[in-house]
Amino acid sequence: MPDELLRPTVGAGVDMSARPWRLMSQTYVAFFGGVLACTVIAYLNAGRLGVDAAKRRLILLTGLAGFVVVIAVFLLLYGDSGVTSGLRAGIRVVAVLCCMVQLRLQRPMDRAFQLRGQDYKSLWGMGIAVTLGGAVVEGLLLYLVTVVL
Numbered sequence: 001m002p003d004e005l006l007r008p009t010v011g012a013g014v015d016m017s018a019r020p021w022r023l024m025s026q027t028y029v030a031f032f033g034g035v036l037a038c039t040v041i042a043y044l045n046a047g048r049l050g051v052d053a054a055k056r057r058l059i060l061l062t063g064l065a066g067f068v069v070v071i072a073v074f075l076l077l078y079g080d081s082g083v084t085s086g087l088r089a090g091i092r093v094v095a096v097l098c099c100m101v102q103l104r105l106q107r108p109m110d111r112a113f114q115l116r117g118q119d120y121k122s123l124w125g126m127g128i129a130v131t132l133g134g135a136v137v138e139g140l141l142l143y144l145v146t147v148v149l
Helices: 026-033 035-049 053-077 085-116 124-148
Strands: none
Touching: 026 035, 026 085, 026 124, 035 053, 035 085, 035 124, 053 085, 053 124
């Protein structure tokens, strides 16, 4: 199988009008929004870049695995006194590590995008919305874990 960098991009099923976001901007979403938020952004960006379906599924599986680890960290570090700074730091570390794996899956097609010489789209609007939404959903799910257990 040839390298994805050498795969033709013009007419290869990629919507050329939907510009992708910068890869490293996604780490801000991971840090502030958590694993779920960064997975949503990485999946959407992979579609904009034309990443093949198998790698897009890997992005989703990485996000699911990352969220399972977040739950495990939450259960290990959550104390009777409430949320501790160690818990918040642990969850952020997991989210950023998960994001780095997802970025690695997007990188070959991002390089192909860079070779076309186009500009990236701003992640400000969508990034803030997904960060807030992801943080709320993740918080609610972790709250449900405490109620169930």
